[in-house]
Amino acid sequence: MRDFNERLKRLPGPDRASADAAAARQQRLTKPPGSLGRLEALAAWLAAWQGRHPPRLDRVRIAVFAGNHGVATRGVSAYPAEVTVQMVANFRAGGAAINQLARATGAELVVIPLELERPTADFTAAPAMSEAELRQALEAGADAVEAGLDLLCVGEMGIANTTAAAALAAALFGGKGADWVGRGTGVDDAGLARKAAAVDAALALHGGALAGRSGNPLEALRRVGGRELAAIAGAVLRARELRIPAVLDGFVSTAAAAVLAKAQAGALDHCVAGHRSAEAGHTRLLDHIALKPLLDLGMRLGEASGAALAIGILRAAVATHTGMATFEQAGVSDKGR
Numbered sequence: 001m002r003d004f005n006e007r008l009k010r011l012p013g014p015d016r017a018s019a020d021a022a023a024a025r026q027q028r029l030t031k032p033p034g035s036l037g038r039l040e041a042l043a044a045w046l047a048a049w050q051g052r053h054p055p056r057l058d059r060v061r062i063a064v065f066a067g068n069h070g071v072a073t074r075g076v077s078a079y080p081a082e083v084t085v086q087m088v089a090n091f092r093a094g095g096a097a098i099n100q101l102a103r104a105t106g107a108e109l110v111v112i113p114l115e116l117e118r119p120t121a122d123f124t125a126a127p128a129m130s131e132a133e134l135r136q137a138l139e140a141g142a143d144a145v146e147a148g149l150d151l152l153c154v155g156e157m158g159i160a161n162t163t164a165a166a167a168l169a170a171a172l173f174g175g176k177g178a179d180w181v182g183r184g185t186g187v188d189d190a191g192l193a194r195k196a197a198a199v200d201a202a203l204a205l206h207g208g209a210l211a212g213r214s215g216n217p218l219e220a221l222r223r224v225g226g227r228e229l230a231a232i233a234g235a236v237l238r239a240r241e242l243r244i245p246a247v248l249d250g251f252v253s254t255a256a257a258a259v260l261a262k263a264q265a266g267a268l269d270h271c272v273a274g275h276r277s278a279e280a281g282h283t284r285l286l287d288h289i290a291l292k293p294l295l296d297l298g299m300r301l302g303e304a305s306g307a308a309l310a311i312g313i314l315r316a317a318v319a320t321h322t323g324m325a326t327f328e329q330a331g332v333s334d335k336g337r
Contacts (some may be wrong), residue, residue, distance in 0.1 A: 063144045065155075072159050141237075141238065156232060162279060164229060168225050225256070248273050
């Protein structure tokens with residue numbers, strides 16, 4: 001854990017020369033300045049974090065991490081815990097939504113199950129993970145990322161993980177269970193109340209050890225998170241170290257990445273939010289870490305589905321940036337600029 005915090009202090013920044021080159025090219029393309037809106041900023045962002053101009057998206061990876069949660073026994077999900085294992089099998093058979101979206105957006109899909117036969121501890125009664133378990137999950141996330149990727153999208157699968165994400169968000173940014181929990185897999189009002197109660201019980205149990213009071217976000221992740229959340233944090237950190245731009249999926253992925261933002265200012269500068277989830281609390285969480293989502297389609301599936309859809313937006317940003325003619329090339333008047 002000490003090594004993790006030390007790594008956060010040594011994060012590389014963006015390549016300003018590549019960003020400047022992208023900005024300069026945008027001014028010469030056959031369009032009014034700024035008329036492509038956020039696509040222009042995204043092209044420059046990709047260039048800055050890839051450390052080259054022009055940017056490209058040849059190797060795009062979607063990493064989906066799967067974990068099981070002890071708190072599922074509290075009746076916080078509409079589905080039983082065995083669905084996590086069953087959905088991992090579905091991913092591998094090509095039958096899930098993310099398989100279709102990865103294929104449609106030209107991305108490689110990797111699925112990483114994390115000790116599904118051994119759920120984390122019920123965090124209403126004990127810390128979710130030991131320090132060794134947390135370290136192993138962080139390392140599993142880092143191992144899913146290697147140099148040479150042009151873009152990383154992160155997502156998850158895990159019954160009860162929206163409850164864990166709500167507890168983690170409350171630990172990082174304050175509030176009580178009702179402020180952060182949502183319908184998740186589609187729980188009824190009684191299920192929603194059980195989720196809020198589970199989060200409140202966790203906050204009461206772990207008290208001063210949580211980040212909002214002790215200033216230790218990694219300890220909050222260990223106590224009320226889960227293996228797939230820790231793996232996402234590890235993957236996002238490794239992407240930053242390798243200067244790979246990253247796309248976060250919904251509420252769970254954002255909560256996991258927020259651990260880094262809480263621990264070190266600017267730690268998520270290499271990330272964009274793929275979408276705004278319909279899950280209650282996601283908008284509030286995005287506000288806390290100052291990320292503006294690319295899409296808002298009312299989705300709350302997980303699986304990196306929203307992040308995958310954002311790949312198309314990023315491909316459009318690269319295509320317009322690299323493929324458009326300049327005023328000089330097209331012989332178009334640029335109004336004397």
